[in-house]
Amino acid sequence: MPARLRTGLVRSHTPTGGRADPARSSLNESTLLYPDLTVERAGLPGKTQQVMEFLAPGALAVAEVAAYLRLPLAVVKVLAADLITSGHIVSRTPVPAEQQHDCDLLERILHGLEQL
Amino acid sequence: MGSSSSDVIARVASTTATSVKLVIGGRFGVGKTTFIGAVSEITPLSTDAVMTDYSRGVDDLDADSVKTTTTVALDFGRLTLPSDIVLYLFGAPGQPRFLPLVDDLMIGALGGVVLADTRHIEGAFDVITRFENAGLPFVVAVNAFATAPVYDDSELRDAFALAPQTPIVSCDARDRASVKTVLTTLVRDIIARTIPEPTT
Numbered sequence: 682m683p684a685r686l687r688t689g690l691v692r693s694h695t696p697t698g699g700r701a702d703p704a705r706s707s708l709n710e711s712t713l714l715y716p717d718l719t720v721e722r723a724g725l726p727g728k729t730q731q732v733m734e735f736l737a738p739g740a741l742a743v744a745e746v747a748a749y750l751r752l753p754l755a756v757v758k759v760l761a762a763d764l765i766t767s768g769h770i771v772s773r774t775p776v777p778a779e780q781q782h783d784c785d786l787l788e789r790i791l792h793g794l795e796q797l
Numbered sequence: 798m799g800s801s802s803s804d805v806i807a808r809v810a811s812t813t814a815t816s817v818k819l820v821i822g823g824r825f826g827v828g829k830t831t832f833i834g835a836v837s838e839i840t841p842l843s844t845d846a847v848m849t850d851y852s853r854g855v856d857d858l859d860a861d862s863v864k865t866t867t868t869v870a871l872d873f874g875r876l877t878l879p880s881d882i883v884l885y886l887f888g889a890p891g892q893p894r895f896l897p898l899v900d901d902l903m904i905g906a907l908g909g910v911v912l913a914d915t916r917h918i919e920g921a922f923d924v925i926t927r928f929e930n931a932g933l934p935f936v937v938a939v940n941a942f943a944t945a946p947v948y949d950d951s952e953l954r955d956a957f958a959l960a961p962q963t964p965i966v967s968c969d970a971r972d973r974a975s976v977k978t979v980l981t982t983l984v985r986d987i988i989a990r991t992i993p994e995p996t997t
Contacts, residue, residue, distance in 0.1 A: 742875070775907070
């Protein structure tokens with residue numbers, strides 16, 4: 682086996698197979714990623730497998746996965762989108778400003794803050 | 798290496814949680830990460846975002862703009878509320894050249910906080926404009942630095958040229974209760990904006 686250069690760096694498009702845009706534009710930094718451990722994980726390609734194994738102990742947001750795995754946000758969005766498509770991850774998208782007319786949710790946020 | 802390192806990471810425990818993104822803006826050094834850290838249940842994390850920009854430098858010989866990418870670190874924290882809500886607080890980079898990234902951060906956000914310093918009023922202008930143009934509800938939180946001059950709210954409202962409905966509060970970014978008050982003010986304001994609208 683040839684010796685490998687271990688720089689710890691990888692060109693950012695490499696783990697995503699060269700695709701620049703996330704398959705799911707709805708993914709953002711605070712989208713929660715829930716692993717579905719009933720779906721077979723063996724055979725997932727490199728970085729996708731890494732994200733899935735990292736999430737296996739429990740859910741985290743896109744930005745947390747990026748921070749802990751030291752991957753750029755854009756890369757994690759692409760990898761997460763793939764895992765959503767393959768059924769390995771179920772995502773819960775944050776509540777955007779457009780849905781702020783949901784008074785029940787706003788009251789829940791307010792009461793939650795007040796209970797802290 | 799291996800999975801042992803991930804065992805200490807605090808996971809989002811609830812399988813039914815709703816996440817909410819808030820953007821904390823303000824000039825470089827105004828205390829955004831301190832503000833986030835005051836309420837975050839995790840030590841604030843940092844992640845890399847890539848900003849694409851078109852430089853228009855005077856040294857462009859061929860007059861074509863040159864596309865450049867810059868990696869910008871985003872600090873953020875997390876706060877789980879007892880009502881099955883997980884708040885994510887993102888610090889928007891304060892340097893003017895990183896302002897395009899603020900636009901990206903606002904996507905999907907519920908609201909914003911502009912952290913301000915009365916010694917550098919103008920340092921808050923850019924992000925206020927950004928939030929206003931995007932229609933993002935926000936509050937201005939004046940970080941009470943010991944050496945900063947104190948003004949009354951109407952003076953500050955004039956100085957920031959704030960819309961009448963935009964709340965302005967004083968805070969101590971190091972103090973959990975104070976930061977909580979800022980967030981409560983923001984959510985109350987969003988509710989107040991929502992109620993007068995006719996619902997279906």
